[in-house]
Amino acid sequence: xxxxxxxxxxxxxxxxxxxxxxxxxxxxxxxxxxxxxxxxxxxxxxxxxxxxxxxxxxxxxxxxxxxxxxxxxxxxxxxxxxxxxxxxxxxxxxxxxxxxxxxxxxxxxxxxxxxxxxxxxxxxxxxxxxxxxxxxxxxxxxxxxxxxxxxxxxxxxxxxxxxxxxxxxxxxxxxxxxxxxxxxxxxxxxxxxxxxxxxxxxxxxxxxxxxxxxxxxxxxxxxxxxxxxx
Numbered sequence: 001x002x003x004x005x006x007x008x009x010x011x012x013x014x015x016x017x018x019x020x021x022x023x024x025x026x027x028x029x030x031x032x033x034x035x036x037x038x039x040x041x042x043x044x045x046x047x048x049x050x051x052x053x054x055x056x057x058x059x060x061x062x063x064x065x066x067x068x069x070x071x072x073x074x075x076x077x078x079x080x081x082x083x084x085x086x087x088x089x090x091x092x093x094x095x096x097x098x099x100x101x102x103x104x105x106x107x108x109x110x111x112x113x114x115x116x117x118x119x120x121x122x123x124x125x126x127x128x129x130x131x132x133x134x135x136x137x138x139x140x141x142x143x144x145x146x147x148x149x150x151x152x153x154x155x156x157x158x159x160x161x162x163x164x165x166x167x168x169x170x171x172x173x174x175x176x177x178x179x180x181x182x183x184x185x186x187x188x189x190x191x192x193x194x195x196x197x198x199x200x201x202x203x204x205x206x207x208x209x210x211x212x213x214x215x216x217x218x219x220x221x222x223x224x225x226x227x228x229x230x
Contacts, residue, residue: 057092
């Protein structure tokens, strides 16, 4: 009996010390697929986290800047944003070079600044003047915006027989703003030739005609400062 018991114990030890677990070919395929999926997941996470750090500094307006205003150092700052390369923004390293340029259109606080919204020369050209006219609510044509080309029409007085209306070409430099008048008037700033400024300023009734409603002044105006220019 002792011999048989010893033989059985020896067989169990021999079996335990024999070859380890050997997976089948199907199980090996599943293990390989799992390893591949884990590698793909890790690679995807690394790509996502690397894209999160792809931001770059660009120029942002920190307060509202009216069209025609000369840019000073306290108007803009740089912010890090993740934008597509097709988005038209100004790189943050050009911030200092923008000081001294002029806003071509109104810049809203918090908006990113584009090269097309700035120009190197004053908005009002030499030999021109800016006149504020008052117009009634609803008297302005649709599509009017800063830098829109317009014609200012001063109707002939009723007592002036044989006198035709006066037409003066101009350009909008400031969007309408409400006045304190109880008549519901708005103030519109326009650029006209210096010789026509007195005529428009003295007129009691000025009508505004938009020359080309389809024209976008922000696009058709002269290009903004080039790279590295101030």
